[in-house]
Amino acid sequence: xxxxxxxxxxxxxxxxxxxxxxxxxxxxxxxxxxxxxxxxxxxxxxxxxxxxxxxxxxxxxxxxxxxxxxxxxxxxxxxxxxxxxxxxxxxxxxxxxxxxxxxxxxxxxxxxxxxxxxxxxxxxxxxxxxxxxxxxxxxxxxxxxxxxxxxxxxxxxxxxxxxxxxxxxxxxxxxxxxxxxxxxxxxxxxxxxxxxxxxxxxxxxxxxxxxxxxxxxxxxxxxxxxxxxxxxxxxxxxxxxxxxxxxxxxxxxxxxxxxxxxxxxxxxxxxxxxxxxxxxxxxxxxxxxxxxxxxxxxxxxxxxxxxxxxxxxxxxxxxxxxxxxxxxxxxxxxxxxxxxxxxxxxxxxxxxxxxxxxxxxxxxxxxxxxxxxxxxxxxxxxxxxxxxxxxxxxxxxxxxxxxxxxxxxxxxxxxx
Ligand code: HGY
Ligand code: MN
Ligand code: MN
Numbered sequence: 001x002x003x004x005x006x007x008x009x010x011x012x013x014x015x016x017x018x019x020x021x022x023x024x025x026x027x028x029x030x031x032x033x034x035x036x037x038x039x040x041x042x043x044x045x046x047x048x049x050x051x052x053x054x055x056x057x058x059x060x061x062x063x064x065x066x067x068x069x070x071x072x073x074x075x076x077x078x079x080x081x082x083x084x085x086x087x088x089x090x091x092x093x094x095x096x097x098x099x100x101x102x103x104x105x106x107x108x109x110x111x112x113x114x115x116x117x118x119x120x121x122x123x124x125x126x127x128x129x130x131x132x133x134x135x136x137x138x139x140x141x142x143x144x145x146x147x148x149x150x151x152x153x154x155x156x157x158x159x160x161x162x163x164x165x166x167x168x169x170x171x172x173x174x175x176x177x178x179x180x181x182x183x184x185x186x187x188x189x190x191x192x193x194x195x196x197x198x199x200x201x202x203x204x205x206x207x208x209x210x211x212x213x214x215x216x217x218x219x220x221x222x223x224x225x226x227x228x229x230x231x232x233x234x235x236x237x238x239x240x241x242x243x244x245x246x247x248x249x250x251x252x253x254x255x256x257x258x259x260x261x262x263x264x265x266x267x268x269x270x271x272x273x274x275x276x277x278x279x280x281x282x283x284x285x286x287x288x289x290x291x292x293x294x295x296x297x298x299x300x301x302x303x304x305x306x307x308x309x310x311x312x313x314x315x316x317x318x319x320x321x322x323x324x325x326x327x328x329x330x331x332x333x334x335x336x337x338x339x340x341x342x343x344x345x346x347x348x349x350x351x352x353x354x355x356x357x358x359x360x361x362x363x364x365x366x367x368x369x370x371x372x373x374x375x376x377x378x379x380x381x382x383x384x385x386x387x388x389x390x391x392x393x394x395x396x397x398x399x400x401x402x403x404x405x406x407x408x409x410x411x412x413x414x415x416x
Contacts, residue, residue, distance in 0.1 A: 109404045
């Protein structure tokens with residue numbers, strides 16, 4: 001493992017400027033960003049990134065899932081690339097840094113190497129993964145998941161949003177259904193990301209050395225009762241889907257609290273039919289997101305959820321239909337790759353601590369096919385997936401410096 005020059009630093013002002021320029025695409029009035037996967041805003045962000053990469057002399061290719069790879073040649077083209085990057089799609093009320101930071105920190109690493117005239121043995125590729133958020137098209141991490149062999153490409157391209165538009169059709173519409181072959185050898189994968197939680201900030205640590213992530217289960221639940229008149233239907237004759245949903249929402253919360261402190265559970269979206277104030281709800285569809293770092297505990301939460309949904313449906317004379325949307329086992333990152341990140345943080349003199357990611361990331365799928373690690377930096381109050389998401393230029397630059405150090409160690413710097 002080659003130790004890079006100690007005084008090499010990225011250009012923090014240039015990184016911040018690129019983040020603000022990217023955040024202008026899909027900017028919301030409250031200071032956040034809305035760039036749903038494969039929307040016009042996502043296309044504009046992709047176009048801006050590709051333009052910057054081409055101006056920097058990188059070779060850009062796009063695969064059939066719309067994943068973008070911008071390649072910086074290494075001395076030995078036969079070596080598998082060190083891949084760095086993240087995603088540009090956001091939540092509907094997302095922030096400036098979730099995803100975009102990982103992409104633009106990776107791009108800043110490449111620009112710093114160019115400025116310093118440093119060659120690496122292995123090529124470096126900056127990647128933008130398609131549909132990491134899973135907000136418009138479920139599940140999440142589709143581009144990296146297909147790349148890593150976790151999802152089937154055709155099935156993923158057929159996934160539809162709430163309006164029935166498919167991922168494949170939207171990729172074609174925005175011009176990012178690329179010809180490049182899917183997959184390919186990767187020497188190592190490192191992703192920089194904001195923590196999206198409160199730990200680093202609370203402990204005053206600048207860098208999180210991510211050793212893995214928690215497991216995730218996503219479900220769509222539909223409760224079918226009977227629409228009826230709000231005024232004429234006696235309480236004991238009702239099959240009220242909203243009452244069942246209310247009980248299930250409370251049960252999902254209880255399942256997480258029973259597995260405190262690590263478990264989390266969320267009902268994030270709810271749709272009611274016919275959604276009229278004086279008609280008893282005939283049908284409710286809701287999303288459920290269960291998470292835990294330990295697979296056996298997550299499996300127990302899954303069982304508890306299914307049992308309570310069945311009991312509630314019986315008690316309220318409803319039909320319950322559970323669709324499994326995503327089953328994401330907790331990944332552990334490669335110790336050697338994690339050690340490269342930890343050594344880079346120590347060399348740069350940043351305070352740091354090991355951390356398990358509460359969020360899912362593209363790195364979690366890349367860990368299946370290549371040595372993988374992540375670099376976390378704090379975000380204000382641990383808030384993310386919210387327009388007020390914030391991070392300091394100093395922390396963002398520090399994370400980018402650590403990414404630079406890890407990349408040089410993993411890609412093998414070539415002196416002279
Ligand atoms: O849901 C997640 O953890 C990620 O933000 N897609
Ligand atoms: Mn993200
Ligand atoms: Mn996110």
